[in-house]
Amino acid sequence: MIYFDSAATTLQKPESVRRAVLRALTVMSSPGRGNHAASREAAETAFSCRSLAAEMFGAEGPENVVFTMNATHALNLAIKSLVREGSRVVISGYEHNAVTRPLYSMRGVETIVAESPLFDADAAVRAFETVLAQGVDVAVCTHVSNVFGYVLPVERIAARCRAYGVPLIVDASQSAGVEAVDMAAWGAAFAAMPGHKGLYGPQGTGLLLCAHETVPLIEGGTGSDSLLQQMPDYLPDRLEAGTHNMPGIAGLLAGLRFVESRTQEHILAYERALTEKVIEGLMQLHGVSAFAARERALQAGVVSFTVQGFDAEELAELLGARGISVRGGLHCAPTAHRTAGTVDSGTVRVSMSVFNKASEVERFLCELRRIIYRKSVF
Amino acid sequence: MAYYHIVARSITQAQQMTKLLEKKGIGVKLARAKASLTGKGCGYTLRVPERRFVTAMQTLSQKGLRPQRVFFEDETGLREVIV
Numbered sequence: 001m002i003y004f005d006s007a008a009t010t011l012q013k014p015e016s017v018r019r020a021v022l023r024a025l026t027v028m029s030s031p032g033r034g035n036h037a038a039s040r041e042a043a044e045t046a047f048s049c050r051s052l053a054a055e056m057f058g059a060e061g062p063e064n065v066v067f068t069m070n071a072t073h074a075l076n077l078a079i080k081s082l083v084r085e086g087s088r089v090v091i092s093g094y095e096h097n098a099v100t101r102p103l104y105s106m107r108g109v110e111t112i113v114a115e116s117p118l119f120d121a122d123a124a125v126r127a128f129e130t131v132l133a134q135g136v137d138v139a140v141c142t143h144v145s146n147v148f149g150y151v152l153p154v155e156r157i158a159a160r161c162r163a164y165g166v167p168l169i170v171d172a173s174q175s176a177g178v179e180a181v182d183m184a185a186w187g188a189a190f191a192a193m194p195g196h197k198g199l200y201g202p203q204g205t206g207l208l209l210c211a212h213e214t215v216p217l218i219e220g221g222t223g224s225d226s227l228l229q230q231m232p233d234y235l236p237d238r239l240e241a242g243t244h245n246m247p248g249i250a251g252l253l254a255g256l257r258f259v260e261s262r263t264q265e266h267i268l269a270y271e272r273a274l275t276e277k278v279i280e281g282l283m284q285l286h287g288v289s290a291f292a293a294r295e296r297a298l299q300a301g302v303v304s305f306t307v308q309g310f311d312a313e314e315l316a317e318l319l320g321a322r323g324i325s326v327r328g329g330l331h332c333a334p335t336a337h338r339t340a341g342t343v344d345s346g347t348v349r350v351s352m353s354v355f356n357k358a359s360e361v362e363r364f365l366c367e368l369r370r371i372i373y374r375k376s377v378f
Numbered sequence: 379m380a381y382y383h384i385v386a387r388s389i390t391q392a393q394q395m396t397k398l399l400e401k402k403g404i405g406v407k408l409a410r411a412k413a414s415l416t417g418k419g420c421g422y423t424l425r426v427p428e429r430r431f432v433t434a435m436q437t438l439s440q441k442g443l444r445p446q447r448v449f450f451e452d453e454t455g456l457r458e459v460i461v
Contacts, residue, residue: 032389032422035410047393063390224388226419237388 002324002360007146007174007302007331007351009196009203016254017200024250030243032223042246049253050236056256057176057191058184059209066208066236067249071173072098073217074192074208077239078169079140081214082189083109087137090114090128090166092152093339094145097332099171103140112136118340119293121153128157132164139166143181144174147336147349148291149275149302151179158186167212173197176207177259178268178300183209198267198353199259201252204245214239262354271301271352274361278303278350281365285372291340291347304347307372312346315371319348322367326350380428380452382459384438384445385415392422395443402437404430414456415449428452435461 003011024045029036031043050062059065068074075098083089085108091099093115103111114127128139139161143154154170161168167189172181177198183191189212195205216231220241225232232238259267282290287308293299307315316328329346330337337343350364386392396408404426411421426434428450438445448459 032420035408043389043393047390047397050390051397062394063388222388224418224420225416228418232388234387234391236390 002356002364004350004352004356004360004364005325005327006197006353006356007349008327010198010200010353010355011325012353012355013200013202013251014254014258016258017202017251020254021202021247021251024247028246028250030223030246032237033243042244045246045250045253046244049249049256052253052256052260053207053209056181056260057172057193057207057209058182058186059191060184060211063235064210066210066239067244068192068206068208068239069204069245070196070206071171071192071194072206074190074194074206075099075169075171076102077208077214077217078190078192079103079138080106080217081212082138082167082169084137085109088112088135089138089140090131090136091140091335092116092124092142092157093127094142094147094150094152094336095140095333096142096146096171096173096336097334098173099140099142099169100335113335113339115339118148118291119150119295119298121156121298125153125156125160129160132160132166136164136166138169140169140171142171142173143179144300144302145333145336146174146302147331147333147347148304148340149174149300149351150293151175151298151300155186158188162187174300174302178264178271180264183211187211195248195252195255199252200255200353202248205248205252207252208239210235210239216241218242267354268300270354271356272296272299274352274356274358275299275301275303275350277358277361278364281361282368285365285369286376287372288368301352302349303351304342304349306342306345306347307368309375310372312348315348318371319364319367322371324364324367380450382426382428382431382434383411383415383449383451383456384424384426384434385411385447385449386422386424387446389422391443392424395424395438395445398437398441398443399424399426399434402433404434404437406434415447417447421446423449
């Protein structure tokens with residue numbers, strides 16, 4: 001199988017991740033729940049994971065790194081810590097439902113989309129500036145669009161948010177592991193990321209980096225302050241009720257170490273080169289429209305395309321039947337599709353990981369050519 | 379032998395303190411706190427030898443790591459220390 005759906009989940013994981021998960025299942029219980037060997041081993045692993053994440057992504061320290069189930073969970077925590085009834089929230093035009101649905105679910109919250117054209121960084125900054133100047137309480141911006149691979153100018157948007165004193169939540173779902181995520185430099189209130197995409201950890205893992213006061217989503221045991229009936233007022237315990245997903249955390253630590261050893265710069269350059277090869281090939285096919293940035297730095301290892309006469313889901317299915325896994329449709333991001341004008345048709349998305357090869361891109365283009373040719377002939 | 383018990387607010391803070399002190403060459407023992415030490419149930423302490431206590435506290439303070447409480451223990455017993 002050729003797997004080009006890493007924007008959803010990276011399927012191929014480093015061997016070290018598999019080994020770490022298995023080891024955790026064998027020797028770890030839960031951190032902070034005793035001082036026996038199994039709990040100590042879990043605590044040591046969790047702490048190493050927090051410390052490395054803090055170092056890689058510019059969080060203040062290990063206490064500011066909270067384990068979550070995924071990026072959606074992390075975003076819900078961040079949004080519900082900052083947004084209140086009556087809040088005005090500005091979001092980019094490329095947000096995922098993980099951002100828009102929590103906002104929509106909250107009573108009396110006004111969400112303003114800072115719309116800007118695809119791959120136009122200056123316009124994105126201007127759009128945020130316009131809304132910020134009107135007065136908002138919170139800003140949310142995705143770092144990289146999960147549909148188009150568009151790298152938004154988060155650093156510049158963060159600077160504008162700081163100037164207006166507006167707390168910023170960054171959705172780093174597609175950027176963690178490939179683009180520089182730097183909480184300290186951005187001065188962001190929160191950054192949310194999954195463990196199972198570019199960090200090569202297992203599903204069921206995510207991180208929330210915190211630089212702002214938080215509100216728990218759930219309450220329960222934390223292994224600390226047990227006599228109190230309120231959740232602790234300090235991180236990470238405040239947001240981590242219940243037993244930890246230690247196999248996941250151990251796998252995530254191995255994934256972080258893998259990314260650190262390969263370096264994000266190298267991974268990005270590699271994925272970008274493959275994506276450019278995809279785009280180049282798509283451009284040569286009749287009836288194909290690929291959404292590609294003119295400026296290299298504005299697109300990560302994700303590309304969307306449409307083919308005249310084909311429904312996106314149908315085309316993804318035809319490719320799937322030929323052993324090529326891509327994702328068709330709206331990618332849980334109708335806001336992004338609305339902004340790009342593809343909400344009615346959807347797109348087919350190809351997304352890379354460091355385990356993909358140039359030969360897989362060639363095979364994909366060859367199969368796509370055959371599918372298009374068949375339809376034109378029959 | 380006399381020791382100080384530095385009470386941390388969480389396992390994560392206790393680990394952070396331990397790593398920092400170990401880096402400074404101060405050997406500590408991380409343990410679950412006796413109920414009488416935390417006052418809130420379930421917590422962690424770092425056991426520091428008496429002669430390294432001042433350096434340990436200075437090191438933690440420089441990194442903004444504040445203990446919840448501090449206790450001194452010797453052959454006469456255990457008592458809280460105000461720092």
